[in-house]
Amino acid sequence: MLLGWPALNPPPEAPLLDAIRARDFLQVDTRNTPTTYYQGRQGPTGFEFELVRRFAERLGVSLSLDSDGNIDDVLDAVRSGKADLGAAALPLDPTLPGIHFSRAIMTLQxxxxxxxxxxxxxxxxxxxxxxxxxxxxxxxxxxxxxxxxxxxxxxxxxxxxxxxxxxxxxxxxxxxxxxxxxxxxxxxxxxxxxxxxxxxxxxxxPLSLAWALPADRGLGLLQRVNRFLDEMQADGTLAALSARYFGQDDYLEYVGARTFIQQANARLDTYKDEFLAAARKTGFDWKLLAALGYQESHWKPEATSPTGVRGLMMLTQSTAEQVGVTNRLDPAQSIDGGARYLKSVKQRLPEEIEEPDRTWMALAAYNVGLGHLYDAQKIAEMRGGDPYAWADVREALPLLQKRKWYSQVRYGYARGGEPVIYVRNIRRYYEILNYIERSQQQFFQLNQREPxxxxxxxxxxxxxxx
Missing domain, CATH: 3.40.190.10 (Periplasmic binding protein-like II)
Structure with a gap:
């Protein structure tokens, strides 16, 4: 059941809200988890981080985060006044002493x-x-x-x-x-x-996820939090963030994930230095380049397609010549050339496309070609969508297989469903590589225990x- 939150009887006292504005920052305690807050490729990210960042902006103050503790630590920090707000995948429990909870943010089943x-x-x-x-x-x-x-x-x-x-x-x-x-x-x-x-x-x-606030510092901040969350729900932001962080399809089955992890353990170290070198030159995360290489060839440097695309990054002859690769079967040349080609594709995208969508569209163009990507952007716009949003372009790409649509754009027919699956797979491979790296860093102490x-x-x- 969804639990309620305290009724707000005016006029609310606002000593904590006044203090936050006076010091010009909001102190939030959270946890370092994939569902709350973590360091991603583009910097800090996470479902609750995205919300508290927006809330701090709404207050007109900066955001200060402490993510070193566990749930008990977060609640203690809120009670003691060390934190203004706790956002740490907390279940709404009105029986907890010294804590006021916000309205429900999402259900927890x-x-x-x-x-x-x-x-x-x-x-x-x-x-x-x-x-x-x-x-x-x-x-x-x-x-x-x-x-x-x-x-x-x-x-x-x-x-x-x-x-x-x-x-x-x-x-x-x-x-x-x-x-x-x-x-x-x-x-x-x-x-x-x-x-x-x-x-x-x-x-x-189901329980409810909510934010924790100190019960002895007035109701002003609680009132602003609840108003903010109401607005986030009304304008669709809550639903969009939930879909972004929790709404991904399970498009890799268990066997596929297990196979990928096994191959990462068996093969990836052989080419890791080359991926790292290419990442330094191009600015991409090396794990994204590795995920791209796996999608292309399963990290097999001698891979060859029936159409003549070859090498670990599966470059065409014309692409290899464009980026100066003389031997497509040489893994170092292939990885370096593939990374530079991806960068050149990304640089040619319209400047209005922001990250992370810019990277997803560059990957799609790596697969299907820039011309067809531009056509998909045009179709997205024709359908009333945003040509600079990957979610809308992703919906438009498969329409390049239908005459009704491809006849209206410059480059014509394309197997537009393929780049959608292509990007989807790379993103999941990338997630797995990020998980492997985080697990090595974060769970070292736990893993030292003998079974x-x-x-x-x-x-x-x-x-x-x-």
Missing amino acids: PLVVYRRGLPPVAEPGKLLGRSIGVIKGSGAGLVLRELQQDSLPGLSWKESADIEVADLLSLVENGELDVAVIYAHQFKLNRLFFPGVENGFLLGD GADDGGLFDVVPPVL
Whole structure:
């Protein structure tokens, strides 16, 4: 169920809002997770980061972020006044002392997941006797407590404030836990990276994601937050951000993800230095170039298509000559030439196209040609869309296969569905490579634990109530 938020009875006091304006910055505590805030290719990003950045702009102040803590740390910072606002995938819980919550931002549907190979965990009774893990304070414990009190008094689980969703799924996959309770959107973002974890069943009613504010500093900031969130919902911004961060299709199946990760481990190091060198020359993220190379040839330097396109980056003869590649089968030349060609394509796009759409359109043009991309932009405009937005051009590209549309543009017919799939795949390969890199950086300490090692210092056990 969606929980409510405190009624705002005028006139609200605004000491905190006044203090924020006086110091000229908003202090926000968050968490470093894919669903909240992280450093992306273009800088800071994340669903809640995008919202708090817009809120700070609305207040006319700068934004200061602290992302070093866990959920308990965020709530403590808000209560103590160290943070003006907590935006950290927090479940709305009006029983928490010292905290006022904003209106609901999005729903959080608890989901049970389990290790592949176990008997299906498809209903609550199957949780008994299983080793279950949750993130402390995430709201999953609230749902399990309700289940325990209502119908399963023998239910027990483990909670930890010192792990995130990827840690939890890793513990399930490697056998240290049988089951985890997370949220459906979190599993959607992470499932490709954990092919050994199965989707179980939705558990209980949805909760609500909300922002936390101090309860003892007046209602002025809370009133502004709720007004801002109402406006974000009314103008479609909330829906657009939700679709951008949580609405991606699962277009790579588990087997495809597992194969890609295996090949990344087996082959990518052979060419990593070449991708890094090309990235330094062109300004692209090396992992994006690597994802492009995998889509083109699966990192096979001698790959050749029936049409004569060759090499790791699958360059045509004319493209190779254009970028000065004398041997398309030489991986270093191919990677360097492919990266420089992608840069030249990107530079020729209309300046109105902003990132990240500019990169996605450059990749589409790498595949289908700039002329056909320009035609797709024209079709997008003819259909009332934005020719500078990838979402609208992506919808227009497959229409290049239909005479009704290709007859109205300059370059005519093209297999326009292919660049859509092409860009889609590269983006997902790129996400996986980013995940691999982040996992190596962020989860080092967790991964030092031997499988089966004592987890007494990691989890608190919630006992049954028999």
